[in-house]
Amino acid sequence: MQEMDPKVFLAVFQEMFGLWLWVGVALLALLGLALIVVLVRERGLVGRRLLQAQWAAVPGGFLAIAILIWMSSSRITDMGTPVDWLLLEAVFLAGLVLTTVVAYVGLACIRGCRLR
Numbered sequence: 001m002q003e004m005d006p007k008v009f010l011a012v013f014q015e016m017f018g019l020w021l022w023v024g025v026a027l028l029a030l031l032g033l034a035l036i037v038v039l040v041r042e043r044g045l046v047g048r049r050l051l052q053a054q055w056a057a058v059p060g061g062f063l064a065i066a067i068l069i070w071m072s073s074s075r076i077t078d079m080g081t082p083v084d085w086l087l088l089e090a091v092f093l094a095g096l097v098l099t100t101v102v103a104y105v106g107l108a109c110i111r112g113c114r115l116r
Contacts, residue, residue: 017071035101038108049111053103060099061092 013021039045068091069076079085 020071031098031101031105034105038105041112042108046108049107050100050104053100053107056103057096057100060102061095063099064091064095 017024065088068088079088
């Protein structure tokens with residue numbers, strides 16, 4: 001493979017995750033839309049809420065790794081190359097970011113519902 005082709009990545013992810021890939025894409029799109037709605041409604045980020053949402057980040061990163069191990073047929077001991085460790089780090093970072101966004105939107109919804 002001499003060049004990066006997005007179709008190849010899509011085919012690999014489709015083979016790995018099956019229908020769960022499209023469920024994840026739909027949930028990610030809904031989460032992005034919810035974040036945009038919250039940011040527009042509040043006219044920006046609320047620092048205190050963002051700080052509170054970051055408390056969920058590290059457990060979310062470890063949860064992302066646990067889900068990866070659960071969904072994969074390999075184990076953590078099968079990781080031998082630096083690329084494997086970079087992929088694991090990327091999954092952890094994605095879990096950090098996604099958990100922070102979910103917590104931020106969730107806190108905004110809880111706080112918004114209390115005000116009304």
